[in-house]
Amino acid sequence: xxxxxxxxxxxxxxxxxxxxxxxxxxxxxxxxxxxxxxxxxxxxxxxxxxxxxxxxxxxxxxxxxxxxxxxxxxxxxxxxxxxxxxxxxxxxxxxxxxxxxxxxxxxxxxxxxxxxxxxxxxxxxxxxxxxxxxxxxxxxxxxxxxxxxxxxxxxxxxxxxxxxxxxxxxxxxxxxxxxxxxxxxxxxxxxxxxxxxxxxxxxxxxxxxxxxxxxxxxx
Amino acid sequence: xxxxxxxxxxxxxxxxxxxxxxxxxxxxxxxxxxxxxxxxxxxxxxxxxxxxxxxxxxxxxxxxxxxxxxxxxxxxxxxxxxxxxxxxxxxxxxxxxxxxxxxxxxxxxxxxxxxxxxxxxxxxxxxxxxxxxxxxxxxxxxxxxxxxxxxxxxxxxxxxxxxxxxxxxxxxxxxxxxxxxxxxxxxxxxxxxxxxxxxxxx
Numbered sequence: 001x002x003x004x005x006x007x008x009x010x011x012x013x014x015x016x017x018x019x020x021x022x023x024x025x026x027x028x029x030x031x032x033x034x035x036x037x038x039x040x041x042x043x044x045x046x047x048x049x050x051x052x053x054x055x056x057x058x059x060x061x062x063x064x065x066x067x068x069x070x071x072x073x074x075x076x077x078x079x080x081x082x083x084x085x086x087x088x089x090x091x092x093x094x095x096x097x098x099x100x101x102x103x104x105x106x107x108x109x110x111x112x113x114x115x116x117x118x119x120x121x122x123x124x125x126x127x128x129x130x131x132x133x134x135x136x137x138x139x140x141x142x143x144x145x146x147x148x149x150x151x152x153x154x155x156x157x158x159x160x161x162x163x164x165x166x167x168x169x170x171x172x173x174x175x176x177x178x179x180x181x182x183x184x185x186x187x188x189x190x191x192x193x194x195x196x197x198x199x200x201x202x203x204x205x206x207x208x209x210x211x212x213x214x215x216x217x218x219x
Numbered sequence: 220x221x222x223x224x225x226x227x228x229x230x231x232x233x234x235x236x237x238x239x240x241x242x243x244x245x246x247x248x249x250x251x252x253x254x255x256x257x258x259x260x261x262x263x264x265x266x267x268x269x270x271x272x273x274x275x276x277x278x279x280x281x282x283x284x285x286x287x288x289x290x291x292x293x294x295x296x297x298x299x300x301x302x303x304x305x306x307x308x309x310x311x312x313x314x315x316x317x318x319x320x321x322x323x324x325x326x327x328x329x330x331x332x333x334x335x336x337x338x339x340x341x342x343x344x345x346x347x348x349x350x351x352x353x354x355x356x357x358x359x360x361x362x363x364x365x366x367x368x369x370x371x372x373x374x375x376x377x378x379x380x381x382x383x384x385x386x387x388x389x390x391x392x393x394x395x396x397x398x399x400x401x402x403x404x405x406x407x408x409x410x411x412x413x414x415x416x417x418x419x420x421x
Contacts, residue, residue: 075403138381138385141377141381142377151368151369155368155407157381158360160385161385162388162392164389165393166396166402169396184399184401184402185399186292186397188293191290193291195292196292196397200299202386203302203306203307203383204307205381205382205386207382
């Protein structure tokens with residue numbers, strides 16, 4: 001319980017007002033949610049910043065390597081914009097900006113990505129990170145109280161889902177040794193029949209992989 | 220506007236459907252046309268129905284040779300998108316029928332008149348099909364974003380919207396990958412072109 005809330009309850013008791021039921025302070029929860037989102041974006045930015053230089057990507061011939069580099073760089077820029085939005089919300093709500101990565105994602109995402117032996121494996125791990133982000137933000141749309149933060153989560157979850165879709169489709173092509181088909185725009189005539197559908201595998205975004213909203217709170 | 224509330228009979232949702240909605244949205248006093256979140260559910264179902272029907276028309280044109288060569292990668296994708304929209308329509312209709320209302324089987328006739336009818340009439344190539352699909356998916360995504368950001372009041376309806384909106388966005392990106400070197404151009408989703416909760420049922 002925060003110091004502010006203890007004082008408030010003390011004052012209420014002094015006035016004969018019963019303290020409210022013990023519930024999470026909405027603003028504090030919203031701050032944590034914004035910071036957690038920022039910590040996920042920090043993971044994404046750091047990982048995408050290194051991904052293009054990894055041997056698994058560098059070993060691809062162009063134009064696949066160039067396409068992936070552009071995709072990864074574009075996603076990194078989006079994540080930088082998302083980080084700005086989430087940290088702006090955190091500070092606006094009275095917290096501080098989160099500059100650290102979500103530590104829980106180090107073992108589940110960062111290490112597997114850096115240890116990937118093929119570009120397809122790397123892209124699949126990055127897609128997983130994007131899905132975790134998308135699901136986390138979707139869950140927060142109905143959880144946070146601050147309208148502006150809610151709107152940010154709603155406006156960002158779909159972009160992460162887009163990243164995930166393109167990464168999954170590209171990974172599928174690499175898995176099938178269709179390296180030349182990776183380049184955007186796709187040459188539809190030479191694309192395997194199911195390649196594009198690999199990028200949109202589900203009719204609904206679920207939230208079972210959403211990270212806990214306080215996981216990346218600034219300590 | 221949707222022209223009629225259709226009879227109940229929506230298909231079951233996919234096994235990986237959205238979480239079970241818990242909506243207490245209302246009908247108007249006197250049991251007239253639904254209002255609030257239920258009105259949006261009807262609108263959303265009608266938009267999904269329109270996408271389903273439009274894709275069916277486009278696939279028919281492709282299969283009939285009216286669009287020239289249409290690669291299997293594109294027709295397979297369109298069939299997948301159509302199947303997703305069937306699941307989306309089923310999800311919204313599940314909300315309606317749980318509230319004692321009939322499922323909506325009609326299409327959004329405003330959107331039909333302004334976008335799909337002229338778009339399908341002008342359809343001549345696979346590229347045109349891709350562009351039309353992108354436009355429709357953008358409208359759907361924008362509609363759900365606008366609803367989730369403030370048009371809806373019940374948790375169930377917001378959850379359903381936010382479970383579908385990212386998928387429509389994904390549809391846009393995958394379709395764009397056929398046309399452009401930068402399939403994801405923007406950092407944030409847009410509500411441009413959204414059909415709104417304020418749109419009633421005719």
